[in-house]
Amino acid sequence: MKIPVFIPAAMILFSCTGQQYQHLDSGANALLSKMQKTVNDGKIMYGHEDALLYGHSWCSPDRQDYDRSDVKDVCGDHPAVLGLDLGGIEHGDSNNLDLQSFDSVRDAAAAHFGRGGHVTFSWHADNPLTGGDSWDVSSSDVVGSILPGGQKHDEFMIWLSNLASFFDSLRDASGRRIPVIFRPWHEHTGSWFWWGRNLCTAEQYKSLWIMTHDYLAGERGLKNLIWAYSPNTGVDAAGYMERYPGDEYVDIFGFDCYEFHDGNSPLEQSNAAYTEQLRTALTFISELGKQHGKLIALSETGFEGIPYPQWWTEVLYPAIKDYPIAYVLTWRNACDRPTHFYGPFKGAGCEHDFIRFHNLEQIYFLQDIVE
Ligand code: BMA
Numbered sequence: 001m002k003i004p005v006f007i008p009a010a011m012i013l014f015s016c017t018g019q020q021y022q023h024l025d026s027g028a029n030a031l032l033s034k035m036q037k038t039v040n041d042g043k044i045m046y047g048h049e050d051a052l053l054y055g056h057s058w059c060s061p062d063r064q065d066y067d068r069s070d071v072k073d074v075c076g077d078h079p080a081v082l083g084l085d086l087g088g089i090e091h092g093d094s095n096n097l098d099l100q101s102f103d104s105v106r107d108a109a110a111a112h113f114g115r116g117g118h119v120t121f122s123w124h125a126d127n128p129l130t131g132g133d134s135w136d137v138s139s140s141d142v143v144g145s146i147l148p149g150g151q152k153h154d155e156f157m158i159w160l161s162n163l164a165s166f167f168d169s170l171r172d173a174s175g176r177r178i179p180v181i182f183r184p185w186h187e188h189t190g191s192w193f194w195w196g197r198n199l200c201t202a203e204q205y206k207s208l209w210i211m212t213h214d215y216l217a218g219e220r221g222l223k224n225l226i227w228a229y230s231p232n233t234g235v236d237a238a239g240y241m242e243r244y245p246g247d248e249y250v251d252i253f254g255f256d257c258y259e260f261h262d263g264n265s266p267l268e269q270s271n272a273a274y275t276e277q278l279r280t281a282l283t284f285i286s287e288l289g290k291q292h293g294k295l296i297a298l299s300e301t302g303f304e305g306i307p308y309p310q311w312w313t314e315v316l317y318p319a320i321k322d323y324p325i326a327y328v329l330t331w332r333n334a335c336d337r338p339t340h341f342y343g344p345f346k347g348a349g350c351e352h353d354f355i356r357f358h359n360l361e362q363i364y365f366l367q368d369i370v371e
Helices: 026-040 070-075 102-114 142-146 153-168 202-219 237-241 267-292 311-320 351-359
Strands: 044-049 081-085 118-122 180-183 225-229 256-259 295-303 325-330
Touching: 026 044, 026 118, 026 225, 026 295, 026 325, 044 070, 044 118, 070 351, 081 102, 081 325, 102 118, 118 325, 142 153, 142 202, 153 202, 202 225, 237 267, 256 267, 267 295, 267 311, 295 311, 311 325, 311 351
Parallel strands: 044 081, 044 325, 081 118, 118 180, 180 225, 256 295, 295 325
Antiparallel strands: none
């Protein structure tokens, strides 16, 4: 198919007039404006999940300053965007689902923000009806059960309350709430999470989003949250918007898209399929972002184990460079699963290519966004 080629001047899709949104506090408005400026300048920020908490070969953070990341080990700078996950916060647990203490999650967020970085949170919440995890799709009654009138509604509101208290506890050195991107109920166009497409109706999904939003932003007054909506691959523009809760509930149009390889075919084949998927989707998401006046982001991506050493500059970069995305975030580098990594690390096959990726003028790391 024909892919439109954007030139940087055409990337000025968002007004950079310092527009203030009333549902956001001054910190969140400043974060949104900063991201808009990045886009208007034709730049794309790089993000990495859990970057400051652990890496491929180290399982605990430096509790003093959170100044280590695999990314920094490789290229001398941290990612501009730090991804973190809140799975487990609903129970008031001490650790998240990936065994990171919520104290360290909070501290890492504050450290990154303190250095001028941006922070985004996902939430792999457990299944409130069955007691299973996010991936427990054994029942399609879950979303219905937590909406008002459902048997689990009251219990779920306690989960949201625990989540809200965590967000409220994110404070900078002067006690102000730290602005963050919150990306709940992600990849809902697939059916691997209990809030997925085959597990609830579009109306139920929208109600879940709006209930979450109204409680956090309304009742709890958490105006430090910028809301990111993130369907995954396999949708066209209509599918992308099918469960969209509405412009007043969403600030960023995200997209989650991974490269997969069957182990047999040439890697070039999966590279090409991933590129095609990304470019097709980013073409319509760019258009939707423009129509709705929203930033767009590649909210999760990667190729597990990065078997193609030049993946960063030969696959990812060419696939995204023509689109006005605020950031691209690759998933975590697990320390306890040797092949479960999506970012670089010292000694990785892709290390040198990642340095080339870091050196690209269009890709922003932490030092590039520090004022
Ligand atoms: C998945 C994997 C899991 C992890 C989950 C939440 O993609 O990385 O190991 O528990 O994300 O971070």
